[in-house]
Amino acid sequence: MTIQLATQTIDSINKVSDATDSSGDAYALSVMTGVVSHLDEQISTYYEDIQKVATDKQVAMTDKSMIMPALSGTLVTEEVAKEKAEISSPCRVIKAKAQYEKVIAYCKKYGISYADKAKKVGQQYYVAEDLCKTIEMHMDTRLQDLNSVSETKMIYFQGVIDSRKQALLMLSNFISANNEARREIIRNIKG
Numbered sequence: 001m002t003i004q005l006a007t008q009t010i011d012s013i014n015k016v017s018d019a020t021d022s023s024g025d026a027y028a029l030s031v032m033t034g035v036v037s038h039l040d041e042q043i044s045t046y047y048e049d050i051q052k053v054a055t056d057k058q059v060a061m062t063d064k065s066m067i068m069p070a071l072s073g074t075l076v077t078e079e080v081a082k083e084k085a086e087i088s089s090p091c092r093v094i095k096a097k098a099q100y101e102k103v104i105a106y107c108k109k110y111g112i113s114y115a116d117k118a119k120k121v122g123q124q125y126y127v128a129e130d131l132c133k134t135i136e137m138h139m140d141t142r143l144q145d146l147n148s149v150s151e152t153k154m155i156y157f158q159g160v161i162d163s164r165k166q167a168l169l170m171l172s173n174f175i176s177a178n179n180e181a182r183r184e185i186i187r188n189i190k191g
Contacts, residue, residue, distance in 0.1 A: 025178055028174060029171075029174065032171045032174060033171065035167045036168060036171060039160055039163055039164040039167055040164065042160045043157070043161060043164065046153060046156055046157040046160060047157065050150065050154065050157060053146060053149050053150045053153060054150070056146055057143065057146045057150065060142050060143050060146055061143065063139060064139045064143070066102055067099075067102055067106055068136070068139075069099065070094050070096070070099035070100065070103050070127075071092060071103065071127070071135060073092040073093045073095065073099075073127070074093045075090060075091070075092055075093075075129065076090065076091050076092075076126075077090055081126060081128070084121050084124075084126065085119045085121050085126035086119070087116065087117060087119060087126055087128050089117075089128045089129060089130055090128070091128050091129060092126070092127050092128075092129060092132050093124050093125070093126060094124070094125040094126075094127060095123070095124060095125070097125070100118070100125035100127070103118065103127055103135065104118060106135060107131075107135065110138060110142075112131075112134060112135060112138060114131055117130070117131040
């Protein structure tokens with residue numbers, strides 16, 4: 001992506017150089033403003049992407065803060081889990097229905113298999129310890145991935161902003177040079 005961005009910027013600068021060398025000032029000005037406009041669109045797109053990732057990170061952190069307390073219920077042995085809940089591994093006992101439902105909703109949302117690993121028995125809810133660890137690892141990995149995506153998008157965003165600064169500087173220099181040439185012509189005419 002960075003290589004593509006650099007290539008686009010170089011291509012745009014070459015268009016500006018070609019325009020100023022061959023076709024005159026109006027065309028060069030048109031190309032330069034087009035380059036700035038294109039870079040503005042890229043900035044807008046990256047900004048929207050960054051906002052979406054930030055929202056996704058907030059959701060991931062909220063999920064983690066809501067589910068982690070549920071996953072820290074009392075640990076019971078495999079024998080107790082097998083006897084009470086017919087789950088053949090150590091389990092966490094969750095006493096609150098709402099917490100249990102959050103765990104199940106998270107599993108459904110992200111396609112984590114929970115069949116035969118989570119059951120309601122009386123007023124208690126049993127969740128296999130390996131399912132708890134899978135959910136915790138999934139949440140951590142998801143946050144790490146979102147952080148990585150966020151950092152990458154910020155680097156691209158900064159690259160586009162830098163390219164826009166360069167394009168605006170070229171545009172400003174072009175306009176300034178054009179105006180200076182016109183002033184010189186007027187001075188020479190006035191004599």
